[in-house]
Amino acid sequence: MSYRIKTIIVDDEPPAIDTLCFLLKKYCREMEVVATATDIQDAIEAIQAHQPDVLFVDIQLKSSSDTSWLDQLAHLNFEVVIVSAFQERMLESFKLWKPYFLPKPVDINEFLYVYERILDEKKVSKGKNTSGVYLVKSRSGNFEISLPEVLKMEAEGSYARVHLISQQQHFISKNLRLLLSEMNDERFFRVSRSLVVNLHHITSLDESQHIITLADGTKVELAQRRKSHFMKVYRAFKQ
Numbered sequence: 001m002s003y004r005i006k007t008i009i010v011d012d013e014p015p016a017i018d019t020l021c022f023l024l025k026k027y028c029r030e031m032e033v034v035a036t037a038t039d040i041q042d043a044i045e046a047i048q049a050h051q052p053d054v055l056f057v058d059i060q061l062k063s064s065s066d067t068s069w070l071d072q073l074a075h076l077n078f079e080v081v082i083v084s085a086f087q088e089r090m091l092e093s094f095k096l097w098k099p100y101f102l103p104k105p106v107d108i109n110e111f112l113y114v115y116e117r118i119l120d121e122k123k124v125s126k127g128k129n130t131s132g133v134y135l136v137k138s139r140s141g142n143f144e145i146s147l148p149e150v151l152k153m154e155a156e157g158s159y160a161r162v163h164l165i166s167q168q169q170h171f172i173s174k175n176l177r178l179l180l181s182e183m184n185d186e187r188f189f190r191v192s193r194s195l196v197v198n199l200h201h202i203t204s205l206d207e208s209q210h211i212i213t214l215a216d217g218t219k220v221e222l223a224q225r226r227k228s229h230f231m232k233v234y235r236a237f238k239q
Helices: 014-027 040-050 068-073 087-094 108-126 176-183 224-238
Strands: 005-010 031-037 054-057 079-084 100-103 133-136 143-146 150-156 159-164 169-172 188-192 195-198 202-206 211-214 219-221
Touching: 005 014, 005 040, 014 031, 014 108, 031 040, 040 068, 079 108, 100 108, 108 176, 108 224, 143 159, 150 176, 159 176, 176 188, 188 219, 188 224, 195 211
Parallel strands: 005 031, 005 054, 054 079, 079 100
Antiparallel strands: 133 143, 150 159, 150 195, 159 169, 188 195, 202 211, 211 219
């Protein structure tokens, strides 16, 4: 990717900070932890100094039980991920910064879902891939994949299988998450953990059954938890 996502973690429990740092380093190569803080004053100073793109913050700090202290930083542009064991706080937090919410203890699937949504937003704000091609480098030689021709991409362990509208397939030695971030193209949406579809090649959508039909006639299932986000992205894409 041609950019990095500067990230700050605020939590008064060092093990919680360590957990997020580990997950970000292992799964989120675009995100760089530029600072951590265990109290509000240090957090404010770190945010002002680094001006992050994303802030992971626990609502329930020893010196505060809400995120009202963030109001003084409203002039800065960053995403907020509320990390909290107090799920009843979720609705309250949405009234403040309309952030993402990650319940404690952090579940890997929840974490990756939030991460993917942040990437979707950053693709729009940082600019999409305008070349329309993706260069694949392999031992047997380099070749280009035309992104408009990609129908879907499937995860196969730590690899990905790319299906073209022509029925041709490419097996690529990168996982879906990395492939999506490198392609950086808003036409692609991850409908489940193992499948990405090209929004341009969707011919019909059964919202009640969560079934998407693609241009080649194949039907794929949309994960229920991703439906609301998918509908928002799909409607914007079709406009």
